[in-house]
Amino acid sequence: MNIGYVIGESKPTFVTALASRPVSVGEYVIIDSDEGRILGLVEKSSVSSAAFADVRNFDEAAESIEIAEMNRRDKTYTAHIGILGFLDKLQRGQSIIPAVPPIPGTSIIQPTKQDLETIFSPSKEGWIKIGNLLRNQTIDACVNLDKIVSRHLGILAMTGMGKSNLVSLLTKEIAKIKGTVVIFDYHNDYTSLNIPKINVVDAKINPRLLDHEQLSEVLEIRDSANVQQRVLRMAFTNKVKESKEFWTKLEEEVEFIANSEDKKFKEYRNSAYRVQDIIDEAQRRFGEILDPDMGDPISFIKEGRANILNISELSEKQANVALAFYLQQILKDRKDASLARHGKSKKLGTYRFNSPIFVIIEEAHVFIPKEHDTGAKYWAAKIAREGRKFGMGLGIVSQRPRSVDLNVLSQMGSFAIMKIIQEDDQHQIASATESTSRELISQLTSLNVGDSIMVGQWVNLPSLVHIEEVKEKIMGGDQSAVSEWAKAEKMSEIAVESTQQLVQKDLLLD
Ligand SMILES: Nc1ncnc2c1ncn2[C@@H]1O[C@H](COP(=O)(O)OP(=O)(O)OP(=O)(O)O)[C@@H](O)[C@H]1O
Ligand SMILES: [Mg+2]
Structure with missing residues (x-):
């Protein structure tokens, strides 16, 4: 026509x-x-x-x-x-x-429908449907899952525009084909995702496996408290790491420094007392999270599952240490497994993950920030560079692309970009995705919830897509403050009534 x-x-x-x-x-x-x-x-x-x-x-x-x-x-x-x-x-x-x-x-x-379907909905292995073309709605929009594992994925949009929905959809589809996904869930968005093969894990940290800098971060010793840091470094010996009673042994070592008559330790005394307090406090506050008896945290991640690592109980610094630890360990394991598979390593034995893994980092602006270096950022950058060779894909999700490290962002081979209004966010996206046309980016302000620009290697052509809503989950929905207040008022009325009844009863009994 x-x-x-x-x-x-x-x-x-x-x-x-x-x-x-x-x-x-x-x-x-x-x-x-x-x-x-x-x-x-x-x-x-x-x-x-x-x-x-x-x-x-x-x-x-x-x-x-x-x-x-x-x-x-x-x-x-x-x-x-x-x-x-x-x-x-x-x-x-x-x-x-x-x-x-x-x-x-x-x-x-x-x-014609067929003209477009060959490009946007190829019936080839590895392609899955995620929605339909926004302006040619009869056409299914499909993406190539192979490419996000081999070349990484960025999901960027303002808050509430459907990032977590897309993550859930991809996770559901990968789990369906027995793939392995790990999501670092900072806002407890995914633990109630009702899909088959889900494995929800409350992320904990085993302090024995940390180095002294990491231990100092999870105990929340201030960055500027140099002497306290030094005391911890001296006290955190291999004996402590191997001791059955981790905390007691650590405290003993700190006490030894505090009580030492040795001249060189004397100036550390006050700081050592402070470190003792910090260790006590950390056990009380973070006892559930810092667990020396948990064994290997990585063993809780299961191959062939959608692993949701709930890090919502961790402070930002602790989450950072946990992320760095998991990323480092998974990469190491995938490296060993791939090298063994290609006969380049003599190391025998089985590996935890014998097939590729897709790891998703929500709130990437927190863990992979532009402004400063973090442990999580170091490992994410390494995975972004090397993961391809070892079958480890990285997905980074953020509502503030302008604050995400550009170096990592530009390693993402594919992107889903939903509504974004801020101009500096748009500039950052334009620099990270050199192939995206300016015209498509200028569309970003006019998109609705669930509409997304799909670019990069996971699609044959840049396209505007409406993404399917995942029904297995009510998530991140805007809460109605008005109805919550109404409920709260009702509850307090009931409480007042029943208190009055109790008081009357008491009076009668008197
Ligand atoms: N493709 C879609 N179609 C229809 N509704 C959607 C779609 N994607 C998301 N929504 C709705 O929008 C709301 C927010 O979605 P979601 O939690 O995925 O946003 P988000 O970008 O992850 O937000 P945040 O930045 O707060 O994490 C949800 O209630 C969801 O039902
Ligand atoms: Mg979200």
Whole structure:
């Protein structure tokens, strides 16, 4: 079906067209050139009316309505179309831009369902459906799971726009095919996800496995308290690490420093007392989290499952230490397993993870921040660089892309980007995804919940998609303060009533 013609000045990557109907931004069209059928994406669309061109007041505007309706030629529908490549080549995964710009007068036609399905919903192994094209709604939108494990994924959007929904959807699909996912769940968003093969773990830290800097972080010794740090370093000996009574032994070692008559220890005395208090306090406050008797934390992660690591009870620093530990250990295990598999290592034995793993870090701006270095950031960056070789994929999720380290962000081979209004967030995304067209990024402000721009290696072409809602979970939904307050008031009325009844009873009994 012919819907328009190329007009004006064409370029090999760009044409302007006049259409017979309004066209939507994000809609795919075909430019039927002599060289072959070319797929284009509508990047800008405008409508104007000749009858309203020169109106200067209300009455003229009112009169123009009738004129505009009578005159078939009144409306001008203009579309700016970005050229994506020859259709048949795109269907085979190649993007070949025409050498010669489409000649003005070339027809613009509507693609058939099959034209688009070959590109956006290929029925190949590894591809899963995550929704449908936003502007060509009958077409399923699929993504290639292989690519997110081998080349990583960024999910970026303002709060409440559907990031966790997409994470849940991907997790559900990976678990279905017996893949392994690990989600670091900082806001307890996923523990109630009701999908098969889920494994919820309350993340804990085994202090025996830390180095003295990490121990100092999880005990919350201040960064600037140099002497306290030194005391802890001296006290945290291998004997303590191996002792059955970890905390008692650690405290003994600190006490030894505090009571030592040795000249060089004397100046540490006050700090050592403070460290003792800190250790006591940490056991009281974080007893549930810092567990020297838990064994190996990694053993709680199961292969072939959707592992939800609940880190919501941990402070930010503790979560950071935990993340760094898990990332380091999983990478090490995947490295060993891959090397053994390729016969490059003589090491025998079984590995915890014999197949690829996809690890998802929510709140990436906290754990992989732009401004300063953290343990989690070091390991995330390493995985972003090396994970590909060892079958370890990284997914980073953030509502503040501007605060995420650009180095890590730009290693993400694929992105889902939902509504984002802040300009500095948009700039950061533009720098991290050099292939994303500016026009697509300028769409970001107008998207609705669940709408996403999909770019990178997990799709054949950049596309605007509406993502399916995961029904197995009520999550992150906006809470109604008004109804909660009403409930709270009712509860307090009931409480007052029953107290009054009790008081009356008491009086009677007296
Ligand atoms: N694809 C979708 N279709 C319809 N509704 C959706 C979709 N994705 C998310 N929602 C709804 O939007 C709400 C917020 O979604 P979600 O928790 O995924 O957002 P988020 O981006 O992770 O937010 P936050 O930044 O707060 O973590 C949920 O109540 C969910 O039901
Ligand atoms: Mg979320």
